[in-house]
Amino acid sequence: MPLRNTARTSLVDLVIEQMETLITDGEWEVGTKIPAEPVLVEQLDVGRNTVREAVRALVHTGMLEPRQGDGTYVRASSDFGAAVQRRLRRAENIEAYEVRACLERDAARYAALRRTDADLAALRDALAERGRAWDSGEVTAFIDADMRFHRAVAAAAHNSVLAELYGHLSDALRGTLEAVVPTQLPDAVRHQFDAHTAIVDAIEARDAEAAERAALTHLTEAMNALREPDTEGNAPRTGRTSGENDHA
Template identity: 40%
Template sequence: MSTLIKRSLVDQALDQLRERITRGHWAVGQRLPTEPELALELGISRNTVREAMRVLAFSGMIDIRQGDGSYLRGSVDPFDTLRVLSNCSIEQARETRRIIEVEAIGLAARRRTEQDLQALHAALEHSSAHYHTDLDSYIACDLVFHRLLVDAAHNPTLSQLYRFFSSVVGEAILHSLNHTPRNLHVFDLHGELLAAIEASDPERAMSICRELIDCPDL
């Protein structure tokens, strides 16, 4: 029971701190008040503040610098984003993929290197062995292929964003391919997509990517 009470107090402290951060009480990069100051301001114990600050540091919202204090790193909690992603619908996932993946594929067709192509061919060959067999293994391999496609755009921000979103992509693939036999055309589209990127044809690559995302069987 004492553990539950402590957890509840920490959650309350987190709610208050997140509310202040969201409302712009502190600017990104600003040094936050000390633990005693926050404890007094929030009306809670210093230990509770310390636990709440550790959670915020783990989520990446604040940076705790030993001997210097705590600094605000961002105003958006990644855990909140993950909760939204985990509750999105299949159609919402498709819409988001069109925005992120299609544009990234267009850039990849323009910027891909020979090293990118070698990695993509290897990933596609690896995933082909699982398409008609174990679905979980295929999804894992297919996500590697799609991440490499986005990586070929050579935009670290896009790559990181797609990795953050890829768990939703995996769920969408699982939902759409959870049947047998699976439509071979879906897998063939992956090969056509890679061929368009290899030919440095962004328009065709983006068109195939849209078709792949909008395909009922993914």
């Protein structure tokens, strides 16, 4: 979506609206840097103060995040997502993961009842991508693929509120996954492949009970990994969520 010239009163509000649209529509993706101030001034045809006030307002909501000496980045895809992330920064990892687990379990159940053929194809593709990412040995790629898979399950539930809330929780917990997955490799994560396949199989069979059980099996293992000491004998990972320091 191209930026359009703004030539009306209440310029700050109009610039804020345009920036919000760019973020919510995915033109400015979460984690990416927005154009520099001079570029925005030129494209919007407004003054520097107007751009600064608009950016400041979106920083206040939590959608944007300034990084000293680097620029301004997209922090959340909506003010709702920003509010979720602010709350999670005050939560324990395990508390946030338990909420995510509740959503995943219900998402699997609803997906089994409501999925379309297109949903099923997306799930199979995401499952295959997860396997390829595992084979690559790249932890970041594996986490990306794993998150894509679970988002596909949430999307197949056809409940927009559930899908959005699940997405924001997953974004906020990404740092936790980055801490847990390397300590689980290779045995625990490999074992979860059967659980993920079982989720998709149950959704394909429209078996809501089986989908919920399969999701619960996977989620229980993941939460146990958070509660237990890691392989170096360190304490369980039940501290604050990584949203305090994470820029993902």
